[in-house]
Amino acid sequence: MGTRTNGFFPVIFLTLIVFISVAALTLTDAITKDKIELAKEDEIARMLITLFPQMDGFTYDEQNDLYIPLAEQQPLGRAFIAEQSGYSGVISILVGLEPDTTLRGIRIIFQQETPGLGAKIVESFFLQQFPGLAVDDIKLTKKGGKVDAITGATTSSSAVVEGVRKAILDKLNQLGRET
Amino acid sequence: MHSFTKNFLRGIIRSNPTFILLLGLCPTLAVSTSLDNAVGMSVAFTCVLLASNIIISLIRNHVPVRVRIPVFIVIIATLVTIVDLMLQGFIPALSKSLGMYIPLIVVNCIILGRAEAFASKNSTTNSIADALGIGIGFAWAMILISLIRQLLGTGKLDLFGRHLFTVPGLGDNPVAIFLLPMGAFFVIGVLLALFRWMGVSTGE
Numbered sequence: 001m002g003t004r005t006n007g008f009f010p011v012i013f014l015t016l017i018v019f020i021s022v023a024a025l026t027l028t029d030a031i032t033k034d035k036i037e038l039a040k041e042d043e044i045a046r047m048l049i050t051l052f053p054q055m056d057g058f059t060y061d062e063q064n065d066l067y068i069p070l071a072e073q074q075p076l077g078r079a080f081i082a083e084q085s086g087y088s089g090v091i092s093i094l095v096g097l098e099p100d101t102t103l104r105g106i107r108i109i110f111q112q113e114t115p116g117l118g119a120k121i122v123e124s125f126f127l128q129q130f131p132g133l134a135v136d137d138i139k140l141t142k143k144g145g146k147v148d149a150i151t152g153a154t155t156s157s158s159a160v161v162e163g164v165r166k167a168i169l170d171k172l173n174q175l176g177r178e179t
Numbered sequence: 180m181h182s183f184t185k186n187f188l189r190g191i192i193r194s195n196p197t198f199i200l201l202l203g204l205c206p207t208l209a210v211s212t213s214l215d216n217a218v219g220m221s222v223a224f225t226c227v228l229l230a231s232n233i234i235i236s237l238i239r240n241h242v243p244v245r246v247r248i249p250v251f252i253v254i255i256a257t258l259v260t261i262v263d264l265m266l267q268g269f270i271p272a273l274s275k276s277l278g279m280y281i282p283l284i285v286v287n288c289i290i291l292g293r294a295e296a297f298a299s300k301n302s303t304t305n306s307i308a309d310a311l312g313i314g315i316g317f318a319w320a321m322i323l324i325s326l327i328r329q330l331l332g333t334g335k336l337d338l339f340g341r342h343l344f345t346v347p348g349l350g351d352n353p354v355a356i357f358l359l360p361m362g363a364f365f366v367i368g369v370l371l372a373l374f375r376w377m378g379v380s381t382g383e
Contacts, residue, residue, distance in 0.1 A: 010243035017250050021257040028261045035268030043271065110275070115212050116332060116355035 044094065047107040051096035052076045064175060069096075077104050080171055084163025086111060087118045087155045095164055101172060103138065105131040106164055111156075118156030126150055126157070130164070135172075138165040183308045186301075190312030196289045197320035197367075198374050203289040207321060208363040210280045214338050217318075217325035219273045223266065223281060225314030227258045228290050229307065234258075235298040236306035242299070251294040252285070259284045289313065327366050332357035 048058055048069050055069035055076055067079040079096040089112040096104035108122045120126060129147050130138070139145025140154075140161055149157035196202045210220045234254055235242075242250050263281045266274040274281070284290065293313055298306040330336060334353035336343040356362045 010246040013241070013243055014246045014249055014253075017253050021253050024257055025260055028264050032264040032268035036264070036271075039268060039271035115358040116353065 043109065047094050047109065048079055048096070050107060051079065051094070051105045064171075066171075075099070079104075080167065081109065082163045082167030084159045084166070086113050086121075086159040087153070088112050088114065091121070091156070091159055091163060093160060093163055093167075095167055097168065101135055101168070103130050103133045103135075103164075103168070106160070108160070113153070113156045117150070118153040120150050120153060121156050121160050126160075135165060135168050138168070182305055186305045186308035187312040190309060190314070190316040191319070192316070194313075195316040195320060196292075196313055197317060197324075198371060200289075200292070201371075202292055203287045203317070204367070206280055206283050206287055207324065208360060208367070209283075210277065211321055211325040211328055211363060211366075212332070212358050213276075213329050214322065214325050214336070215273075216276055216280075217321040219277050220280060221314070221318035221321050223262050223277070224284060224287070224290075224317055225310070227255065227262055227284055228293060228314055229310040230258045231255050231290055231294055232298040232306040232310040233303060235294045236301060236303040239299045239301075247299065248291075248295070251291055251299075255290055255294070256285045289317065324363070324366050324370065327370075328357045328362055332362060 044067065045058065048067060049055055052069040052071075054071050056071055058067055058069045060067055065080055069076045069079065077096060077098050079094060082093045082095050083090050084093070085091070090110070091108065091113070092110040094107045094109050096106065098104050106127060108127075111119065111121060113119045113121060133146055137146040138161055140147055140149050140158055142149075145161065147157070147161050190196065192199075194200055197204070197207055206220065206224075210216045231251075231254055235251060238250075259282060262284075263274070266277070266281065293309060297309045301309070326336075330346055331354045335345040354362075357366065
């Protein structure tokens, strides 16, 4: 341990350490920034292709925050990201719409629900209930909709369903206002 | 070389961070739900511990005593952020599953504990030995706990997407409680009792 413990030396030392640390972080950020962006885009592209299997590319509409899957330059539908608080933390969902407003399907991008219970929202038996639903049917069965909740994980199921429905309504509202 | 081996071996059993020192139990409880997480967390943890022990032992003669803890924390936080960014950029799948627990390494008391108790008082070589030993100690503890939790909680054993085997009779009806935080307490409690009974006692 250093012997010079009085005066300004500790302050200067700590400041120096902080500067070095900032420099190291700036450098790391510069190296990884593009990679991280790329990884996120890859992730979205991978999920889009499971919703729109015939797509051969996609564009991102920045103004409306929409992903537009394309096949031979023709749009196949629309997709966007919905977020809703689940049982623990935010669930982030990729919502795919047909060219009309029926649901193409959903994919879970990020969730931290209880393993073994709420985390089952990523499994296909739950997700396969969504394709083809009209906006008003995206509710849990007991609330008059057409989606069965996962046993023991009503909160997580409900969060997904409500998040998707609200996001679609909001998005359609937003698009309706602009055109 | 003798002290290198001694410092290396100490962390594995005699002062195992999880089972003997009982440090860093928060991330251990939270992340040990699957073998993948345990392996990923152990590797990330060991990298940070190794780097922090090296840096701190190198500057140990210059750090003013009064600001040593802030200095250690800044160094550890910087290293963790670097590991976090690297994982996000290069191994996004692992980064996704470890999620919020990587930033939690900053407050993992094992790392700060080793900085304060060991690296700030010992040579760089010995600090490297200490970091590797503690890292391996943490890793086998994590792997043992997550193995038990995954086997009982999901009824099967998967490693990095490959299915290894299904426990007969548990595959369809897993004991999901073992994946919840209370299951982690059960497992750690029983293991601690077991190690005490076997006579592995505290020894620094």
